[in-house]
Amino acid sequence: MIKCLPTEVQGKLRSGVAIPSLQQCVEELVLNSIDAGATCVGVRIDMEAFKVQVIDNGSGMTAEDMENVGIRYHTSKCSSVEDLENLRFHGFRGEALASIVSLATLVEMSSRSRLSVKTHVKLFKDGQGMAVFESETARPSAGTTVIICNFFHNMPVRRKRVDVVLEGERIRQRVEAVSLMHPSVSFTLKNDCTGTMMVQLPKARDTYHRFVQIHNLARAEKLGEISHTHKQFEVTGYLGKEGHYNNSLQYLYVNDRLLLKTRIHKLLNCLLRRLSSSNQKNDSPDGTSVIQRPKHKRNQDLYGVYIINIKCSCSEYDICLEPAKTLVEFKDWDGVLLCIEVAVKAFLRRERLVSLFSQEDLDCVSPKVFGTERTDQKDETEMAGQGAIGASTLDISVGMKLASDFVHRRSAVDSVCLESDLIDSRTDEAQRYDLMDVTQDRVHGQNPQNHKVPVEPSLDSSCKHQLDEDGSTCSDWLHHYDTSVGKTVYINTKTGLSRYEEPASEETRVPCTSDVSNMAVSVISEMDDANENSLSSLYSKWKNPVFVRPPTVGVDISSGQADGLAVKIHSILFPYRFSKNMIHSMKVVNQVDKKFLACLINARDGDSAAQTDTEGNLLVLVDQHAAHERVRLENLVEDSYEDDPDATGAKRLCSSTILPPLEISVTEEELRLLRSSQPHLKNLGLEVTFSKTGAPQLFVGKVPLCFMEKESNELRRGRPSVIKPIVEEYLREQTELLRVTGRVTGTLPLTVLKVLASLACHGAIKFNDTLSRDECHSLVASLSSCQLPFQCAHGRPSIVPLVDVLHLDKEQKDFQKPNLQKLRRMYKAWELYGNK
Template identity: 30%
Template sequence: MDEPTIVPLPVVTRTKLRSTQILTSLSQIVSELLQNSLDAGARQIDIGVDCEEWICWVRDDGSGMSKGGMDILGKGLEAGRYGTSKAYAPDSLDDLSTFGFRGEALASCADICCLEIASRTARSRQTWSIIVKGSKTLYDGPAIRWRRESPGTTVCIRDAFYNLPVRRLSHPVPARTLDAIRREIAAFALVFPHVSFTLENTHTVKDEKDMLLRIPKTTSMLTTFRHLYGRALAQHVDEIDETSGELRLEGFISLDGAHSKASQFLYVNRHPITFCELHHAIESRFASSSFAKHALDEAGETSLRSTTRRSPRKAEKKPVYVLKLTVPSQQIDNCLEPAKAAVHFRNKGSVVSFLSSTIQAFLARHGFSPSNVVDRGSPAPRKRRKYDFEDDSGYAEPETISRQVSRELSPLPLYTREKTEELVWTDPLSGQIYVVDARTGNSYRQSEPPPVASDGVTPFGRQGRTLSRQKAGGVEKSAMPEWIQEALEANDIYTVAENKIPFLTHIPALDPDAAEQTHHHGCHAPTKFADYLRTGQPYADATAASSRRFQKSDLRNAQVINQVDCKFIACLIDDSSGAEGPAAGRTVILIDQHAADERVRVERFLKELCLGYLANVAAGEDEDEGSLFRLRELSPPVPILLSRHEERRLRDPAIRRAFRCWGVHFVDITEPTCGAESGVDAGSTSGYSQVFVRCIPEVVGDKLLLDDELRDFVKGFLAKAETDPSFAQQRCTALDGYPAEGDEDDEFRWLRALRRCPQQLLDLVNSKACRGAIMFNDTLTHTQCENLVENLSQTAFPFQCAHGRPSLVPLINLGKEDARHRRVCRWSSFG
């Protein structure tokens, strides 16, 4: 057999491989052309897209291209590649000042598209044009269609990916492509505020009013951000301009939190970058602060920091920022991939440290960081005491409070004896010197030795004990002062109102041999019911059912014994499978009555919600909206306040369809209700728009109408759709194979839609199920206990509540019933 030989790839193959790697989608093509326009010094960039026809064009007023430059591109294949007006000397490639320098974007377009360029320079009176397709020149001469009266360039792409049918089939749908292009333009507009941008969908545009995006020239990144997203997310901001050596960080961070990370923009040398360690450093700083809980809410101009505790169900706020990091070009490498969105640093540690310290300083300035606490040698930060110092407006600045606290505490002379553990404090009145534990606050006089219990345990210190303990008769007791003991005994308030919880001693196995073996090994100490429930673990005894797996069939066959302490239901489960081993036989279990009823209720609510969703998805757009979902008609419709950007997202038919699938219907939204799309003044508006909800799902209707739950649900849904473009599309597309054959007979078919249920709806359903369930100390009859256990056995997940807490715990294994050693037990007296 002949030895294999290595031969060079054909030129056509080489160029196609390069082109398909550089240009991956229609949005990537627009991005490359947009960057070329910015490198040409353009101040006005207009973009048109027709996703259905695979067409896009970019028009700018930059420096233009000469006819000689276009002739180089017209040579095709490799001869036309690597031609650029931004060429650098080999020794200066580490000092790049433009987005591109390799001359591959246009050549790649000529390989996989029909490329038309019409350009005019300041020295030329003629607009020259060239048309190239498949690296073959189709026309080269004076422009006919894209004539220009001033310098600039127009690049038009037609029939994109015509020779890559697989790329077309896997390409995102037009709505998602337009959204990606819109986000790409917005990202560059923020870092180039002196450039104006427009975007239009040429497939549907009829007038300038129909433009998808119009961004005017502004004076700063903040003004551009407010034009794009309104003032809702940038009402209160802290503008950043910090330097450290050759590093510089510019931009702003908002004090107003957002529901998603879609409003976070980080640039390195004006390049938008993908998620990397720099983003992680920012996230880590915000995560270790109180920003997520105490960020200002979107409530208009009068928004102040709330003094009430945020509900644990409320979504934590995400930071909003636009930051531009400038690093010397020789210190970074952003040529890792064609999009130039990934970077490597020569000294990554210094860059991350600089960024982290800037974020930490911002958090400290606005009271979100524990670094504001006055350090007096304590090894751990203490909680700052709250003082009410207000200015004329009634609002106390965090730094003002910090200064007042410092002046208030300064007269107390604290001297550090041991930095890591103890402090020395002198009482200004008595003159006595005390040693204070820095962590717990416990103290003793310096002239006296620290008290030590008889067992050698220090009454305070790292163990966190506040009262000394001593052993009397082998039993550890608290050495409580007599006057405290007498006060507690004399005060009826401290009397325990509940009866003592019954407890079981160890029950030996019924087999005499097993009983004798247990006797030799000793019996376990009495164990209370609360011990099992506190740990959530099964009974840790040799005869316990610790290794047994319970099934729903066990619950269906369970014998209800009685209610215990008005909190639990004791049941006897008999293993009828005939299994052998220590886990076989009869087992006593305790069922948490609240968790059990909560599980029954949450599945009933979710079933109604998910079945309505499945029916809506299967019906499509033609079905009557109200016939597939149990809806609550709101009359009059309920208004909710959204940011202008969110309202614009809600006008997307796909987003509204996704809401309808879950039973939320809006009054028709046709035109923006707040702010114009053109002009700089649009950014100075309040940035809010009012929309009206006319229908909501009945199952969570009461919950949605409480406080701001409806607004938070809509905002959370839109935030998820913003960060995950496929989120809304998944809810607009029918489930694969639904309804499946025989699916109607499956009682748990609703579980198929559960993974697509918005998290906000799940939280509301869980809350409703929890609040309305049977509570502790609710007395149940024997029949009610049986009904509850039966309903629990019919659920899909009977062994945990809606919040994940176990609904039952095995108590003890009684072994197999033996007719020779049968014992009579009065279960009615149990509990």
Template identity: 20%
Template sequence: MLSSGRIRKLNPQVSSELRSQTIFNSLASVVQELLRNSLDAQAKVVEIRLDLDSLAVQVADNGVGIPADDMSMVGERYHTSKLKQIKDLPFISTYGYRGEALYALGLVSRLSIVSKSDSGDVTFVRMISYNSNTEVYDYQNYTNDGFFRVEPIKKNGTIVTATGLYCNLPVRRQQIRAVSQFKIIDEIRHIVFQSLVKFPDVSIKVLRLDHDSLNPDILINYSPSNTRKTDNFACIFRNIYGKSVLPKFHTLEAEQRGLQLTGFVGTDPVSSKRFQYIFFNGSLQGYETTRIAVNQTFKESRFGDIPESVSYRTGESPSKKRSRLSWVWPVFLVCIESVKKGATIEADEITKFVVKVFKQFLVSQGFQVDSGPSVFGSPRISLSPSKRRKTSPSGDEEPRVKKSDQLDSTFLNVAESGLTSGNYRIVRQLDSKFILVSSSNNLGGKVLLVIDQHACDERIKVEALFKDFIFLVLDAHTNLSLRVVEPVTFAVSSVEVQLFEEYAENLNKFGIRFIIEGLTIVVTHMPQIILEKSDIDADILRRWLLSHVNDLKEESKSAIVDTYSINDWFPFVRHLPTFLIDIINSKACHSSVVFGEVLEYSEMEKMVRQLLHCRLPFQCAHGRPSIVPLVNIQ
């Protein structure tokens, strides 16, 4: 414990270093600030180089460059060319204006700034090493080599190189190095994506040094190729996140009451809501209410339904094939611009406008949507041509139920019914479907309850199956991997390759092993529970695995399973891959007692007794209630 002492002012160097960590708290934040500087300098070509092992970054651009007379002030605190007085703030259109970024970066790295302005003939260099400044000098005296070699600037531009990040702050450096390179790259992809949406006419390349081959890996290589802004948006998205996430799309263009909307929407659902972006006046916005309304619209239209041609579950009705793959979310990007600059636009108005546009898209694809009352007329919308999707056949279908892996035990007030071991009596079987039970309630009276015999047996079996499978997963002496007769291969994007590389160990825990050959995944081993199924093809397996690695990336499931013990099997269920949860649920359902099956008294007694020992007795594997209270008897 630190001893108490007098309050005193921090040393200026200490306070500056502490402040620099609030500006640059990650490697991605360094890339973001330097990229924004390039875009503020009107650059049309930007190249970003990364050395993730040594924590070094270089950003080179062909912007206007820094005049020779200003080079001595570059990196000085509160020195900027973007702001002169406070009253100019509302009119600032650049990312930065405070004169803080390069100063803060010079406190925590060896920083070199090489620049040539469009009005000068000489390239100048300024070096700042952990706040130790040097004089500005001519590029001819600058020595450099290796991955971050700086070539002479021919016309104009700036090259900023920061090496040895946080070497003077070892604890902070250790924390940053502990972050997986995959997560760092993913953050940088997101930063570049946001920047390109605002500046789609800029070319950006991102390279990473591969220390094994000592050659650069190209992570991003985007150049605008279309004159239409909406086409460039889709090109940007595919370049950053891969074409497999957006195989087909429609461009969107709409206008209504002072709002202009451009963007795209994918025609195929995906397993994650992370690929949904709403920009307003060039800035990425939260607009959670708008996203919820859009997703609800897509859900009601049955956008994520699996076509009947997909054989997902042998013997299941079409209604049970729906949405089992969990690929129900649309991919979309919409950019909304206010025609009148500075005009106040209510969030609710934006939501109604965006939902209206997506409803018209769904109608154009053959989906049925409730258009509802017109809020303020129909927007003028242009959709790119596409093959219309056939509507599903009419007829009654089972209502959708809550996802089983959410494990929500809330159901009516059954817990207060007093139904506990030894406190109930089997009355009789009803219609060969239900078990009628009486029990003493908490109010001193009696209550009659109906137990769904199929749901009851399904809950008993599914918990036993989960417990057995998780025991095998957590047992260090058990290998779930069985070699498949014919390896299953499928193509993925470069981004998805990185996902498989990052989470290979997690998939191995569940018996799934694979090798990566370029942009192809070759699955060589699977657990018995998957091999038992006869209807698994490459496309379904690809969807399953991509859905799981995306869940791991978004941390909705834990990538680390070794921290659990067999006694923790129940909370561990939610971290199983969703497709394994679905398979186990289906297996329990198909092996359970069915409606119409006559049960002996001893069989009913055994089922109820086992149900009361379940961790989640009040619902079946698919979320339907297993016990319903009928009436209190005084």
């Protein structure tokens, strides 16, 4: 039989959904104070007793209003459908106070209206309201005070899950977020357990000055104002010119209401993810930016900083998707996203923060990468002037890295040709457009169509031809200065092999032929022979062999990338998935070029026992440096742990004492989180003591052992100390994990893994190291025992498939033997008649 639930049961079920956390409870009370016109709001929390007190100087409530306060669906903010469509307040459902009352043992509400000198009080015990009475102690001014005791008393599971320190930090962050949209209101937040003032914000002039109060002037100076209107949406706020190490400085609002985890956040993070100190240049010979080097890609770990408020009609969105009202659904998502995107891009252009080859170009790149088109003779004559060098066009809509590398490599080839006096510099300047200017127009969107930039396709060939006559090696080799190692790298355009030594002119050259016997696709390319050794063909994108490719073959070869097409089509027709069982069947053939180990792997289908017994069919190349790096990394990780004497069967990171202790400066938030996590830090190899003066700093007496090994290696090489930056990054990583995931115990910390990977890399076998056959077998055997043998410590593949020997042409060709008798007759005839 279907029955209606009793009223008290309905209220209890609804209350647990409407107020899911103590943070939400505090926010609802603070927003009620703001809706009441308060200019001063004070919050006091006692997390151990689950007690909350909120005091304001708003308009207050009369005795008549006090009778109805705390009753579900009773509110003074909305009385009709018209009010619901034109909301002027944060709350409008009349559920917040009623839900709070049903979740607390005792709730006391005292209020004085501006038209009265009396203060009225109403008590709620176990969800039941008492009669309103006049307080013996009158309030000095109008306003309301709400005191909540023993919150979540009837929800023991939820109460047990509350982390006292982390929940306190979440309340602080939410109060600060609310204060940004109400700078004319002063806010205070006090922790009664510790007696500390967590938030103390006086009235501010505007949002910018409120941000200065919260995050100091140095960070606020890096903000820039934005404002844009598109149709019914208006976007105002501030954007940061530099990134932040976490997303705690991202504030998004709709009509002053805070939003969390929406599609707008994703768009903003996509647009701002490249913001960092990208304008700083290093001292490399080619003048490239520091962040372009693999060791310094720290900007990928940074988050954008923004304070954005979207103003629109309440009928344009729905914010009641969940009780916290932090999710939103817009009627016109395209309109609001376009408004945000235009505003952000205008800011980036104004501040000159757009990279030359931005990610936007990479996302919008057409499938034709470095596609060439021949122009007619008339166009060539008009563009080249009096020169004899033919011109072709180069599509500028290319990927960021490919284009930038092409420019650097192209300039290297041009420098070789100029040094040999092959072409006149004035002719070179007359035939070349400014690539930087054209690309800048594309990045800023001033000219959306594809630009065509004339280049010289025959420049490389003419340079090669002329230098071959002089005995140089420019025809087969390109050189490029590698800033990471400080050496010039020579790359063979035919074999793809690289070396640091300059190739000799008399070096034996082996002709390379293309075997297309196993290709299942007819290839027709418009690329002429003059461009077959172009730099674009050297950058054919490598596909990771561990992912299975679809069986269908649909290849677009119009881009001119036919040089590497045979390998790509073979990978489509015959995909391979490496498994650890295959590694056990690996047999070493020999070392190749002092860089790789040629091995045979059994890639046939079948069980592991059969695979180890049969002969390998797949020829692979094992990167000797990557393989040894992986072996060393897993050994170092295993040696980094020791038995925990305080917990039977548990492990902890090995630590080493550092004298004198490191003095690390932290923020107030980090100090509170780290102070509550000392046992956890001890398991991570850290011994932390705190300043007795209460200053936001701490002293680290023990660090993980690998940190000290890294420090000694750097000092031995004559480099500056790195121990303090590593420890600071380690502490920041742990506080961020505490803030985001709570006290969940994870795997090996990322900072420790990075240090171990660096140690593994520096001690591993290098390229050009000669290995004996026994050493090769030992390396392969060690690699087969690794947990992740397919990549090095930094994620680079360690094994690459080369060819399946079962697909090779095994037909024995019959070579015709020479006719000795005929040769004898011809020789005799030459003796008789040849001298005459």
